[in-house]
Amino acid sequence: MLDSLQFGVMLAESGLLDEAVREVMMRPQLMMIAESSPGIQSAMKSQVSKWKNQIRAQLGQVTIEEKFAEEIALYQLSIELDSTEFVKRLDDILIQLSVCSAFFGKASELAAHPHHRYSPMFQSYFCNQWFESIAAELKQAQSDEVKQHKQALLTDLYQRVDTLNAMPEMTESGDANKLGRLWDMAAAKLSKTEVNLLQQFAAFLKGQKGLQKIAEQLGRMADQVSDPNSSKAPVEELELVEEQLDQVTDDIVGIHEGNDLSKLLPNETMFLAYPELEVIFYKHLVDHQLMNYHMQGKQRKLRKVKTHKKAAEQAMLDKGPFILAIDSSGSMEGFPEKCAKALAYGLMQIALAEERDCYVVMFSTELITYELTKKDGLREVLNFLSYSFHGGTDMPSALERAIEQMLDDKYKNADLVVLSDFIAPAPPAALTQKIEQLKAEKNRFHALNLSSYGNPELMQIFDHLWDYTRSPIQRLFKR
Structure with missing residues (x-):
């Protein structure tokens, strides 16, 4: 039924x-x-x-x-x-x-x-x-x-x-085996205006070779970090070695006295042909005085050795996510704003190609956050690129939010990149102390200065600082 x-x-x-x-x-x-x-x-x-x-x-x-x-x-x-x-x-x-x-x-x-x-x-x-x-x-x-x-x-x-x-620069960059996340993000339907917006920033980034170089360097830096929690003690591992042994019968290397009947010289058996000499044979056998072939050969075996090299190789950390803190205050309007958005777009491409997460904190007098590499991240990218910069600068709040992300398991071993004109006061001592603690755990703090009037005291808290202004000579600094 x-x-x-x-x-x-x-x-x-x-x-x-x-x-x-x-x-x-x-x-x-x-x-x-x-x-x-x-x-x-x-x-x-x-x-x-x-x-x-x-x-x-x-x-x-x-x-x-x-x-x-x-x-x-x-x-x-x-x-x-x-x-x-x-x-x-x-x-x-x-x-x-x-x-x-x-x-x-x-x-x-x-x-x-x-x-x-x-x-x-x-x-x-x-x-x-x-x-x-x-x-x-x-x-x-x-x-x-x-x-x-x-x-x-x-x-x-x-x-x-x-x-x-509509995003050829995204599919052409990075490892072709790792573009699955981009396919998931491509579910967003783009209007002609939005396509033009993406192409505009892609073209701007392509024309700014200095920004491209910075993005590439940021992508490579994570490869140079070892795990601070890994053991520095020597690591034992097995190594294949060869040993010369008499028990391995590869070659005849001579004649010596012994009692091994399997290696007996033929003339020794003549004693057994005569009853009156047989007792001599047995005496030589007991006394290990029979003439034997001396055999020798090589045997391979595993033994333990200690090495420091392998410990260092195994301690390399996987690349962590990007956290971008982007100054969206009114003082960033114009060329600095374009640079900040273009570099963020470039870093998102690297994050997608290397299967790294990318989290954005936009800060002025308020905070706006985006996760650019999640499933609907392309819509967030468009929201970010179309956002107009305005208001004042509250960098301490942005750094606090970034630190909160770094304390999350998903954002451990992160690269924080601050894009700003750094026209702001130095952070309070308590915040600086938190940053130093995270540095000790191999989180990386980078900054891109987009102004000639940035506060040097503020920029000192970063491991790596790039200076990028309208000047024809674009300088690159590394502390």
Whole structure:
């Protein structure tokens, strides 16, 4: 006996979904973008697989629609009747079928011949035909639903392709195997104005070679940090060595006295040929004075050695996330604002390519935060790039927020980059102390100065300081 759920499950496994997935993945435009990057291909397959599982669960519920539930309940009742009762109730069944089933026309035709009704096989044949009708209707309903959802999936996939095509500088940079996160972010639908905005800052960054160099250096610095908590003691490891051993019979290197019968020289056996000399042979055997071949060979074995080198190699930390603290005060308006936004955009590209998180704190008299590399991060990027700088400067609050992030497990081993004109007072002593503690744990503090009037005392708290102004000579400092 089949109920509505069994009908649904049976048809959900009928191959409709597999065929829909094959059709989607064979679309030329989608095949091209998938083949362009292993990371994108993997992310796309994961998305389609999740879609398939979701729709499979929904297909099993198609039968809860009233018309299917009512007809299947009537079908179940009919197959449980004995043949006599079925014939008696056939006219009532036909009336109900006229309301809820596409099988009514065929059913009426089968019941039109009176002698058919009283055949012993009539009920079985009638119900088999009815079952096939229900199955066909359910399959069509599920097929229609799959087509509807498949179109929605295609719309989403093509949308992501369009978004990626609008950001060629993102797909061309970094490791092609690690662009899966960019595919997830590309779900955001971009307007023409937003595409122009991204392209504008990409072009500005491309024209500022100094900013590009700074971004690249920031990306590389994390490779040079070792784990402060790693042991400095020598590390024991196994090493393969060769030893000369007499027990290894590789070569004959001479003759010596011994009692090894397997290495006995042939002339020693002459003593055994004469009974009167046999006792001499046994005496030489007991005294280890038989002439033996001297065999020798090399044997490889593992032994433990101590080394410092391996300990240092294993102590290198994985690259941590970026935390960008960006001065959005009114004094940053103009060229400094463009530089800050362009560098943030460049660092986001590096973060995506290296699978690092990127968190932004914009500060003036208030704080605004964005997580640029999360799933909807592209929308946050656009919000950030379109934001107008204004207000005063409250750098201590921004540094406090950045420190809070660094204390979170997700943001350990972070690179904090402060982009500002540094026209602000020096931070309080308590804040400076927190920064020094984080430095000791190998968090890195960087700064990009975008003004000739920055406060030197404020800039002293950073490990690395770059000076980048409108001046034709762009200076690079490293403390």
